[in-house]
Amino acid sequence: MTDLTVLSVASECWPLVKTGGLADVVGALPAAVAPHGIAMTRFLPGYPAVMRALGRKRTVHKYAALLGTPARILAGRHDDRPILVLDAPAFYDRDGGPYADAMGRDWFDNGLRFAALAKAGADIATGRAGVKAFDVLHAHDWQAGLAPAYLVYGDASERRPASVMTVHNMAFQGYFGADFFPRLELPRTAFSIEGVEYHGGVGMLKAGMMLADAITTVSPGYADEIRKPQFGMGLEGLIEGRQDRLSGIVNGIDTQQWNPATDAALAAPFTAKTLGARMGNKRAVEAAFGLTPDHGPLFTVISRLTWQKGMDVLIEVIDHLVGLGGRLALLGTGDAAIEAGLHAAAARHPGRVGIRIGYDEELAHLLQGGADAILVPSRFEPCGLTQLYGLAYGCVPVVARTGGLGDTVVDANVAAIAARAATGIQFSPVNYEGLADAITRTIRLYGDAPTWRQIQRSGMATDFSWAKSGADYAALYRGLKEQQ
Numbered sequence: 312m313t314d315l316t317v318l319s320v321a322s323e324c325w326p327l328v329k330t331g332g333l334a335d336v337v338g339a340l341p342a343a344v345a346p347h348g349i350a351m352t353r354f355l356p357g358y359p360a361v362m363r364a365l366g367r368k369r370t371v372h373k374y375a376a377l378l379g380t381p382a383r384i385l386a387g388r389h390d391d392r393p394i395l396v397l398d399a400p401a402f403y404d405r406d407g408g409p410y411a412d413a414m415g416r417d418w419f420d421n422g423l424r425f426a427a428l429a430k431a432g433a434d435i436a437t438g439r440a441g442v443k444a445f446d447v448l449h450a451h452d453w454q455a456g457l458a459p460a461y462l463v464y465g466d467a468s469e470r471r472p473a474s475v476m477t478v479h480n481m482a483f484q485g486y487f488g489a490d491f492f493p494r495l496e497l498p499r500t501a502f503s504i505e506g507v508e509y510h511g512g513v514g515m516l517k518a519g520m521m522l523a524d525a526i527t528t529v530s531p532g533y534a535d536e537i538r539k540p541q542f543g544m545g546l547e548g549l550i551e552g553r554q555d556r557l558s559g560i561v562n563g564i565d566t567q568q569w570n571p572a573t574d575a576a577l578a579a580p581f582t583a584k585t586l587g588a589r590m591g592n593k594r595a596v597e598a599a600f601g602l603t604p605d606h607g608p609l610f611t612v613i614s615r616l617t618w619q620k621g622m623d624v625l626i627e628v629i630d631h632l633v634g635l636g637g638r639l640a641l642l643g644t645g646d647a648a649i650e651a652g653l654h655a656a657a658a659r660h661p662g663r664v665g666i667r668i669g670y671d672e673e674l675a676h677l678l679q680g681g682a683d684a685i686l687v688p689s690r691f692e693p694c695g696l697t698q699l700y701g702l703a704y705g706c707v708p709v710v711a712r713t714g715g716l717g718d719t720v721v722d723a724n725v726a727a728i729a730a731r732a733a734t735g736i737q738f739s740p741v742n743y744e745g746l747a748d749a750i751t752r753t754i755r756l757y758g759d760a761p762t763w764r765q766i767q768r769s770g771m772a773t774d775f776s777w778a779k780s781g782a783d784y785a786a787l788y789r790g791l792k793e794q795q
């Protein structure tokens with residue numbers, strides 16, 4: 312029986328639109344909370360891909376002008392779950408990505424595009440947009456950050472749903488100049504330090520974190536870290552002041568989507584009992600990346616190519632990795648300078664380093680199923696999903712000891728190996744010595760076949776499902792509803 316309704320407002324949702332981990336989480340949450348009596352509806356921008364995927368839709372609300380442009384709210388279903396879409400062609404009907412054009416330049420009107428999503432989300436959650444009001448509005452990242460503000464500064468006579476602001480990545484804050492404020496159609500009182508104002512302009516993530524009834528981030532470790540300036544990125548003061556509202560709930564993974572026994576993207580499906588079958592995937596990865604086949608350790612990286620992800624440090628250690636007999640198959644897209652550095656490394660090491668620039672979901676699955684270890688040298692990582700997929704696929708995660716990476720991987724130190732608890736390798740700090748040493752350790756462990764198998768099996772036995780976190784989100788929603 313469902314007795315609590317949640318509107319989840321986000322700019323991405325797997326499999327409709329994805330640029331990163333946010334989409335995976337928004338896509339998986341409804342099923343994760345459903346067993347706990349929570350009915351979750353997602354609300355997304357009407358990008359062309361979303362409009363196409365939804366098929367039959369019904370108009371539930373029309374705006375003559377939503378922040379200055381005609382718009383409709385449409386109701387549809389996907390994977391047998393309800394979805395609401397903001398159809399505002401002037402904002403979303405464009406070729407290119409959700410945030411940037413085909414050349415990678417941010418859309419000039421991103422502030423307005425996502426403020427409109429947030430405003431319409433608040434209208435829906437309050438029951439003003441042709442569908443029944445929701446108990447809770449759950450806003451994800453800066454793109455939905457103004458939704459709690461539109462609730463707080465809305466019509467005071469209406470019953471207001473509770474709100475949750477989830478921070479998937481503090482580095483993206485949605486900051487716009489003061490001249491942007493009048494376009495938001497918020498009352499003047501909202502432009503204050505207690506409201507949406509941030510350093511003289513509008514901070515969309517800041518607004519959500521300031522005004523939501525609860526703040527969550529995607530691991531307990533990151534929830535702790537963002538109180539410090541190094542990780543708080545300017546918002547540490549606000550976070551300290553709202554400590555009692557903050558919690559960390561670690562991401563799970565969709566174990567239907569990411570199941571090595573049934574994964575159609577693998578050349579050879581396998582289980583913890585048939586790890587030998589991974590060899591078929593390794594051969595397929597070698598073929599796809601132009602690597603010379605051998606039995607030595609094959610590393611992978613599947614990542615946005617950015618400073619956050621430590622990709623500059625990765626480039627520095629590639630010679631070391633190859634020098635120890637390792638090979639690397641990398642899939643990613645991002646900063647041009649990092650792409651150039653990777654291409655140079657691949658040219659130096661033909662047959663040992665293969666690079667694929669681009670976004671390819673199927674190849675990501677094959678890499679997890681065929682590589683021996685996945686490198687995640689992030690400088691900060693709110694949760695991280697690729698190390699969780701690695702655990703599930705016997706692709707041993709080698710991770711920086713930060714945020715969710717530290718929370719989800721058990722380092723293969725002597726005690727953990729003896730207790731059969733080790734699931735990967737942790738290292739710190741994120742610099743040449745730290746990562747090079749971690750690679751040396753990994754290659755040494757790989758050479759000890761029984762221990763390596765044990766690490767793979769312990770990783771695969773880890774509970775990375777949504778079971779616990781789904782219950783945690785449900786408990787959070789319930790607590791907020793009771794306080795209403």
Ligand SMILES: Nc1ncnc2c1ncn2[C@@H]1O[C@H](COP(=O)(O)OP(=O)(O)O[C@H]2O[C@H](CO)[C@@H](O)[C@H](O)[C@H]2O)[C@@H](O)[C@H]1O
Binds near residue numbers: 336480615
């Ligand atoms: N080139 C490529 N081709 C195919 N797939 C690719 C790819 N590059 C990346 N991916 C996929 O994109 C996702 C990346 O998710 P992460 O959680 O690792 O990082 P991201 O920084 O995007 O997410 C942010 O939000 C998530 C969700 O909360 C947090 O886990 C994380 O710490 C935070 O930084 C994974 O599903 C990965 O397989």
